[in-house]
Amino acid sequence: xxxxxxxxxxxxxxxxxxxxxxxxxxxxxxxxxxxxxxxxxxxxxxxxxxxxxxxxxxxxxxxxxxxxxxxxxxxxxxxxxxxxxxxxxxxxxxxxxxxxxxxxxxxxxxxxxxxxxxxxxxxxxxxxxxxxxxxxxxxxxxxxxxxxxxxxxxxxxxxxxxxxxxxxxxxxxxxxxxxxxxxxxxxxxxxxxxxxxxxxxxxxxxxxxxxxxxxxxxxxxxxxxxxxxxxxxxxxxxxxxxxxxxxx
Amino acid sequence: xxxxxxxxxxxxxxxxxxxxxxxxxxxxxxxxxxxxxxxxxxxxxxxxxxxxxxxxxxxxxxxxxxxxxxxxxxxxxxxxxxxxxxxxxxxxxxxxxxxxxxxxxxxxxxxxxxxxxxxxxxxxxxxxxxxxxxxxxxxxxxxxxxxxxxxxxxxxxxxxxxxxxxxxxxxxxxxxxxxxxxxxxxxxxxxxxxxxxxxxxxxxxxxxxxxxxxxxxxxxxxxxxxxxxxxxxxxxxxxxxxxxxxxx
DNA sequence: CTTCCTGTTTGATCTGGGTCAAGGCTTTGC
DNA sequence: GCAAAGCCTTGACCCAGATCAAACAGGAAG
Numbered sequence: 001x002x003x004x005x006x007x008x009x010x011x012x013x014x015x016x017x018x019x020x021x022x023x024x025x026x027x028x029x030x031x032x033x034x035x036x037x038x039x040x041x042x043x044x045x046x047x048x049x050x051x052x053x054x055x056x057x058x059x060x061x062x063x064x065x066x067x068x069x070x071x072x073x074x075x076x077x078x079x080x081x082x083x084x085x086x087x088x089x090x091x092x093x094x095x096x097x098x099x100x101x102x103x104x105x106x107x108x109x110x111x112x113x114x115x116x117x118x119x120x121x122x123x124x125x126x127x128x129x130x131x132x133x134x135x136x137x138x139x140x141x142x143x144x145x146x147x148x149x150x151x152x153x154x155x156x157x158x159x160x161x162x163x164x165x166x167x168x169x170x171x172x173x174x175x176x177x178x179x180x181x182x183x184x185x186x187x188x189x190x191x192x193x194x195x196x197x198x199x200x201x202x203x204x205x206x207x208x209x210x211x212x213x214x215x216x217x218x219x220x221x222x223x224x225x226x227x228x229x230x231x232x233x234x235x236x237x238x239x240x241x242x243x244x245x246x247x248x
Numbered sequence: 249x250x251x252x253x254x255x256x257x258x259x260x261x262x263x264x265x266x267x268x269x270x271x272x273x274x275x276x277x278x279x280x281x282x283x284x285x286x287x288x289x290x291x292x293x294x295x296x297x298x299x300x301x302x303x304x305x306x307x308x309x310x311x312x313x314x315x316x317x318x319x320x321x322x323x324x325x326x327x328x329x330x331x332x333x334x335x336x337x338x339x340x341x342x343x344x345x346x347x348x349x350x351x352x353x354x355x356x357x358x359x360x361x362x363x364x365x366x367x368x369x370x371x372x373x374x375x376x377x378x379x380x381x382x383x384x385x386x387x388x389x390x391x392x393x394x395x396x397x398x399x400x401x402x403x404x405x406x407x408x409x410x411x412x413x414x415x416x417x418x419x420x421x422x423x424x425x426x427x428x429x430x431x432x433x434x435x436x437x438x439x440x441x442x443x444x445x446x447x448x449x450x451x452x453x454x455x456x457x458x459x460x461x462x463x464x465x466x467x468x469x470x471x472x473x474x475x476x477x478x479x480x481x482x483x484x485x486x487x488x489x490x491x492x493x494x495x496x
Numbered sequence: 497c498t499t500c501c502t503g504t505t506t507g508a509t510c511t512g513g514g515t516c517a518a519g520g521c522t523t524t525g526c
Numbered sequence: 527g528c529a530a531a532g533c534c535t536t537g538a539c540c541c542a543g544a545t546c547a548a549a550c551a552g553g554a555a556g
Contacts, residue, residue, distance in 0.1 A: 072397045074487055080400040082393035093386055100390060127375045134382045138341055141385060142348060144392040145330035149320045151399035152328040152447025156543065191504065199400025204543055206505055223504065223551090239322055404513065439534065452513055454535055471521090471534065 034126075038118050044105040050091075057099040059113045060092030066109030067188045070101040071196060081196040083140075086170050090136055094120050107188055151199045154239055159198040160208040161237035164218060168228055183228040212237065286366050292353040298339075305347040307361045308340030314357030315436045318349040319444060329444040331388075334418050338384055342368050355436055399447045402487055407446040408456040409485035412466060416476055431476040460485065 041064070044050055050068060051057055063085050070083030082101060085091060091103065091111070123129045150162050164187075171185040187194075191209075195202040212218050217237050219227040228234055289312070292298055298316060299305055311333050318331030330349060333339060339351065339359065371377045398410050412435075419433040435442075439457075443450040460466050465485050467475040476482055 070393075072393065074397070074401065075489060076487075078401040080397040082396045095383065095386075101393070124375075124379075127372075127378065130375065130378050130382055131372075134378055134385060135343065137382060137385045137389060138343075141389050141392060144389060144396065145318075145320065145349070148330045148392065148396060148399055149322070149328040151396055153322065153326040190502095201544060202504080203506085203545080207543090210505075239324075241323060438532095449514060450534080451515080451536085455513090458535075 034122055035114075038114050038122070040113055042111050042113055044109040044111075046105060046107050046109075048105045048109075050103040050105055050109070050111075051099045053099055053102045055099050056097060057092060058097075058116050060090070060094065060116055060119055061111040061113040062090050063087050064110040064112050066105060066107045068109055068111075069104050069106055069193065069196075071104065072101055079196045080199060081193070082144075084197065087174060090133070092116070094123060094133070106190075106193060156198075156200055156204050156208050157211065157237065158239040159200060160194070160205065160212060161217065161234055162240065163194060163198060164212075164226065164228070165231070165234050165238050165240070168226075168231065168234075183231060185226060187224045187226055283362075283370065286362050286370070288361055290359050290361055292357045292359075294353060294355050294357075296353045296357075298351040298353055298357070298359075299347045301347055301350045303347050304345060305340060306345075306364050308338070308342065308364055308367055309359040309361040310338050311335050312358040312360050314353060314355045316357055316359075317352050317354055317441065317444075319352065320349055327444045328447060329441070330392075332445065335422060337388075338381070340364070342371060342381070354438075354441060404446075404448055404452050404456050405459065405485065406487040407448060408442070408453065408460060409465065409482055410488065411442060411446060412460075412474065412476070413479070413482050413486050413488070416474075416479070416482075431479060433474060435472045435474055 042061070044066075053072070065087055068085040068091070069081050070085070071079050071081045073079045085103075093100075094116070097116075123133070150159055154162065167187065167189075168183045168185060172183060189197065191202045191205045194200075195205045198205065209218075209220070213220050216229070217234055219229060221227070290309070292314075294314075301320070313335055316333040316339070317329050318333070319327050319329045321327045333351075341348075342364070345364075371381070398407055402410060415435065415437075416431045416433060420431060437445065439450045439453045442448075443453045446453065448456075457466075457468070461468050464477070465482055467477060469475070
C-alpha cells in the first residue's frame, strides 16, 4: 500500500487551496471547524503511484509539499503528462467517482485530503469553496491551453526553454522571491518526465538541455541544479511574448 | 463592427449553459427573471472575429448556434487552436477583464450574452450558477487534457481520426441521435482550421484525410460531407481505448 | 575498493511530417 | 461566357526529432 496517514500540525497546511485560514478569517467559525475536522494527511515516497486511472477515488486533496504528475497512457505505452501538481494545487473532481489519470509522486509528497462525500456536502453549503475551486480550475484551464500551444507548435528547444521558465516561475512564486535577477533552483523532474511533459523523447530533452547550456541560456551544476542568468533571454528562447505571464 | 444585437424568442436559447429553464424548474422565479432580464443576443457571420486576445471583454456568453474557435498565435504567426466552442459551450471568464485568446466565428454564430458585472453579482447570489460553471469548466479541462495527449503523442493519422471522432460525437450528441450505426455530418472546419486544431499543416491534414478515405475509414462526399460506416474502426484509428468517452 | 543500477549523454541513422511548388475544383462577380 | 479568389489536393524534397546503440556518471550495496 503506497499510502500512509500521518499527523501534521494544523498550520502546516497553509497552502491548501481550500484556504482553511482564509475561510476562518472571513466566515463563520463552524465552516472552519467543518473543514478542519474532515481533513487528514497522506504522504507518499518519490516514485510511488498515488492512484491509477480508472481506480475508485473517494477523496479530493491538495498538495502540501512535493510534486505530483497526472499522466495519460495509450495502450502501446506512449505517455503524455497532462498535469503537474505543485504545492497548493488541487487534485480530484467533485462529482466524479473514478480517477481519469494516473497520479504519481515524482518527489516525496504530502497531501491534505478530504473524503469526497462530506467535502461535496460542504461545498453545497459553503459557496466560498465552490467559488475558490472554480477560480483554480479556470487557472488550470489557462495553463492547459498554454501547454497546448507548446505541444502543438513549439520546437524542441522552445519546449525545453518554456518548461524551465515555467518551473523557475512557480519556484520563485512559491518562495515569494523577486522574479528578477539570477534564478537558482533544482529541476524536480527527470529527463524522461520532462519528455513526457513536452511530447518529446528523453534523448531530445537531453540534447536540447545541453544546447541551452552550451549557448549560455542556462548554467547547469550537476544534472539537476540550474541557474538562469537572464530570465528574459530564457523567455525569448521559449518563444513567449515578453512577460510570459509572470505573476506579480 | 462585427457585432449586431438581435431579438430571439426566449425559448430559442434552450441550450444556454446557464440553463434558464432548468433554473426556472428547480428554483425560485426571481432567479429566472434576473437571468432573463440581463441576457441579450449577438450574431456574427462566418469568419468574423468575435474578440481579439488582449481586448477588453465586458461580457460572458454561451453559444446558441454555430461554431467558434479560441486560438493562440505566436509573434511569428504560428497558430494553435486551444478551444472549440459548439452550441451550449460557454465563453468568458468571471473575474477577468481582458480576453486571453482570439475568438473567431467559423460558421455563422449566435451567442447568448450577459454583461459581466451583473452576471458576476448574480453568480455570488445564486450558487447554482457557479456550480454549473464549475462543472462545465471541469469538463473543458478534461477535454483539454485529452487534446494534450493528441498533440503530444499521436501521429498525424491518429490526430485526424481523433478529430473526426470528436466532431461526430458532439454532432450526434447535439442532435440526440443514437451513436451507433452510420454517422453522417458535415465537417464544420476548413483544412487549415483542422491543422490549427491538430498542430499540423494543412497539407498533412489533406493527405491524411485522403488516406483515411482511400482505406475506407471514412466516406467523403465533396470536401466536407462525411459518412462514418464504422465508428469503432474510426476509434481504433484514433488510438483511443474502446469507447473513447462517448457519452450516453 | 568494485559492482550494480539508474539516470544521463552523445553518436549514427532513419523517417514522419514540414516546406515549397504546381494544379484542380467551386463559387462569386462581371 | 470568362476571370479571380478560396479552398483543396498532390508531388518532390528536406530536416527536426525519433530511433537504435553505446558509453558515462554518481550513488548505494557489498
